[in-house]
Amino acid sequence: MKPRTAVFDGWFSLDEREPHLLGTRCCKCGTYYFPKLNSFCRNPDCDSDRFEETPLSRTGKLWSYTNASYQPPEPFVSPDPFVPFAIAAVELERERMVVLGQVTSGTGVDALKVGMTMELALETLFEDDKGEKLVWKWRPVTGAAA
Amino acid sequence: MSKDIAILGVEYGVAAARSALADAGIPWRDIQFVSGAATMRCGYPGYVAGATFAQALGWQGAQVNTSYAACASGSQALAAARAKILAGECDVALVIGADTTPKGFLAPQRGERPDDPDWVRFRVGITNPTYFALYARRRMALYGDTAEDFALVKVKNSRHGFTNPNARYRKIFTAEDVSNSAMVADPLRLMDICATSDGGAALIVSSLDYAKRLGKADAPRIAAISTVTPTFASAVVEMPDLATDSAVAAEPRRFRAALPAKAYEEAGIDPKDVSVAEIYDLSTALELEWYEDLQFCARGDAAKLVRAGVTTLGGRLPVNPSGGLACFGEAVPAQALAQVCELAWQLRGQAGERQVAGAKVGITANQGLFGHGSSVIVKR
Ligand SMILES: [Zn+2]
Numbered sequence: 001m002k003p004r005t006a007v008f009d010g011w012f013s014l015d016e017r018e019p020h021l022l023g024t025r026c027c028k029c030g031t032y033y034f035p036k037l038n039s040f041c042r043n044p045d046c047d048s049d050r051f052e053e054t055p056l057s058r059t060g061k062l063w064s065y066t067n068a069s070y071q072p073p074e075p076f077v078s079p080d081p082f083v084p085f086a087i088a089a090v091e092l093e094r095e096r097m098v099v100l101g102q103v104t105s106g107t108g109v110d111a112l113k114v115g116m117t118m119e120l121a122l123e124t125l126f127e128d129d130k131g132e133k134l135v136w137k138w139r140p141v142t143g144a145a146a
Numbered sequence: 147m148s149k150d151i152a153i154l155g156v157e158y159g160v161a162a163a164r165s166a167l168a169d170a171g172i173p174w175r176d177i178q179f180v181s182g183a184a185t186m187r188c189g190y191p192g193y194v195a196g197a198t199f200a201q202a203l204g205w206q207g208a209q210v211n212t213s214y215a216a217c218a219s220g221s222q223a224l225a226a227a228r229a230k231i232l233a234g235e236c237d238v239a240l241v242i243g244a245d246t247t248p249k250g251f252l253a254p255q256r257g258e259r260p261d262d263p264d265w266v267r268f269r270v271g272i273t274n275p276t277y278f279a280l281y282a283r284r285r286m287a288l289y290g291d292t293a294e295d296f297a298l299v300k301v302k303n304s305r306h307g308f309t310n311p312n313a314r315y316r317k318i319f320t321a322e323d324v325s326n327s328a329m330v331a332d333p334l335r336l337m338d339i340c341a342t343s344d345g346g347a348a349l350i351v352s353s354l355d356y357a358k359r360l361g362k363a364d365a366p367r368i369a370a371i372s373t374v375t376p377t378f379a380s381a382v383v384e385m386p387d388l389a390t391d392s393a394v395a396a397e398p399r400r401f402r403a404a405l406p407a408k409a410y411e412e413a414g415i416d417p418k419d420v421s422v423a424e425i426y427d428l429s430t431a432l433e434l435e436w437y438e439d440l441q442f443c444a445r446g447d448a449a450k451l452v453r454a455g456v457t458t459l460g461g462r463l464p465v466n467p468s469g470g471l472a473c474f475g476e477a478v479p480a481q482a483l484a485q486v487c488e489l490a491w492q493l494r495g496q497a498g499e500r501q502v503a504g505a506k507v508g509i510t511a512n513q514g515l516f517g518h519g520s521s522v523i524v525k526r
Contacts, residue, residue: 031392031394043378043396044377045395063284064280064281064283064284064287066282066283067331068276068331069330072268072271072273073273074256075265075269085271087271087272096392097390097393098389100267100383101270102270114284114287135270
């Protein structure tokens, strides 16, 4: 079996049942960062340079959504032929931030509604000689109130 | 003391600089400062835009500046010229922006670059229209905007630009044309999204004294140039990022709204005094978003303005009488200056069939990548 690795090293946990995005949190003001920030806090009123790595909430509310009807340009690697996919912007309550990602395959925009609960999932983004590259995606929580 | 500067000459097109000089009635040798805007996509000349333009016009020893700030490049070049003039270091300057932009989706530079957010988002399939579509869908969910409302913007701008000899795309589109065009990023269709383009725009600006000496004391004036950055915590996801700032430790803010707010403050002008606006319709829905950011109406009410024809030529506050990006496409470093050119023509009463009657105050707004945007106020 080909190795399965993250498309960006360290951006999310590889726990396929309950994956988390991995961010950092400023030790002084509590601001979250995704992708991780480890240099200087970007809050203009905070002079901290200390961060702790933290998993981000794996569920949130759908802030908005769209899809890609046409194949994006490189470095996107497309299956042949291209398969359109939906894209979600999800608001994480605890982190007070919005994170983008593709929606899991098979779910189109018709199945989405602003405000619905979404959860993080992992799927294969593309496959090459070295193995499968996994990416985080958002998936509607089944049975959740829209 | 006034902090205004005068606009003496304006022009679009390949020979923009020469035409702007002719429009101002000023010989090239009299220009003391050349402020150029371009992009790195132009290759090496893009890094040294001011000098590239100065050489093309014939070296004559003027002082020079180059600005690179995505969609705001032109405004930053203009701000550099204003600072030089107001500091008394020169009387008259040429401000010029030009670009050749690749066709189709704007794509990042090549190579494996996981630390570059612009590369990362294309890797996961997120293009510029993705962001425009997310904003559009959010408006539909929050304010009840419809795809028909968005189409009205395209129909309006295509009618405006139809009589503009400077416009690149001159064709009248109907709401049906828009709804029959291909879906690109739901809910936005091909005709909701502006094309990439190339082009140039140039302005001749001077001190008020210099304008007076030339007998042009009544030339339109630049009353404000805002190029502010976002303020943390920036709460609307912006190209090319995959996440917003976290608003745990600071209030959530809107970047687009901050750009005109600073311009109004600098000019001492109220939004209700604006007679004409040239704003960045990267998408039809984004033009509506700008109405609210420019404080033309309350948050959520923008679709009412376009439905009632308020922002159509002949309405109370025409927006994009030039036809906007819908008719020009986006020639990145030229566009912010092209917006000022249109306002200057409007305020001089030289806009022909697209003239806004009695235009006295105009405002521009644009915004692009990496926290760059601008808003310029021109007044008579
Ligand atoms: Zn901090």
